[in-house]
Amino acid sequence: MQGLQGKIKLVAIDLHNKPTWYKEKVYPENRVPCLEHNNEVLGESLDLLRYLESNFEGPALLPNDPAKQEFAEEMISYTDTMSKTVFASFKGDPVKEVEVGISSSGGTFDHLEAALGKFDDGPFFLGQFSMVDIAYVTLIERFQLFLQDVWKYDLTAGRPKLAAWLEEMNKISAYTQTKHEPQKLIEHYKHRFLIDSWHVYLGSRDRRLMLTYQNG
Incomplete structure (x- = not known):
């Protein structure tokens, strides 16, 4: 799309363990994805789409209608x-x-x-x-x-x-070509939403039990 294949270098970032250089030298917001072009770094997926549409040749990503x-x-x-x-x-x-x-x-x-x-x-x-x-x-x-x-x-x-x-x-x-590995994505979401939710819930329950014991 937009004639970019073969013209850009893709760098994979481990979402669980982002390298320090990414935040320090590339994108201080430390979010992905980002694009470095003409000595500028841009982030936010939707902003990147609009930037690609405006700055690169290739099939239009928006119709004239x-x-x-x-x-x-x-x-x-x-x-x-x-x-x-x-x-x-x-x-x-x-x-x-x-x-x-x-x-x-x-x-x-x-x-x-x-x-x-x-x-x-x-x-x-x-x-x-x-x-x-x-x-x-x-x-x-x-x-x-x-x-x-x-x-x-x-x-x-x-x-x-x-x-x-x-x-x-x-x-x-x-x-x-850019799709996630399904199992890695599933495990990432389980850790983000299920494990963390259980930690919060169990922590709250433990506090309730402690208060009950102390007040008993």
């Missing part, structure tokens, strides 16, 4: 809402039924299913492949793997457009 451009901005803005909603469902009280967490994010995936029916000239969010698809695919990839592995919840069930969209995305080599 004003209606599609407007919808693109609407959908790109929604990525933040979707992420917060789904991530929040991962952080629920571990003793609760997992369906509670799942149901809170179900409407989010229904929203994507409806959005994929907005234009009928292709299987993507704007009909044809665009920046919007890039913005969503890594998020959906992660959510699909984690929900399926932990709660046996298939986010494409009953959502044929979302299933077809994922199938089409997996035909794009520029995307499949």
Whole structure:
């Protein structure tokens, strides 16, 4: 995409153990991804997409159609809402039924299913492949793997457009070459959301028990 293959150097960063040089010499925010270009370092995924669209040659990532451009901005803005909603469902009280967490994010995936029916000239969010698809695919990839592995919840069930969209995305080599290793991603999310949640819960329970004992 954007004619960048073979022109850029990819550097893998271990999210569990980020090297000190990355924060000190490359990106003080210490988040990934980032792009170093023309002696400038840029971060934030959506900002990077817009930068690539504006500064590199290649197929356009946004159409000229004003209606599609407007919808693109609407959908790109929604990525933040979707992420917060789904991530929040991962952080629920571990003793609760997992369906509670799942149901809170179900409407989010229904929203994507409806959005994929907005234009009928292709299987993507704007009909044809665009920046919007890039913005969503890594998020959906992660959510699909984690929900399926932990709660046996298939986010494409009953959502044929979302299933077809994922199938089409997996035909794009520029995307499949950058996909996460599924098991590593699942383990990362388990550590981030499940193990840490249990630590918080158990810590709270231990404090309650201590207070009960002292007050008894």
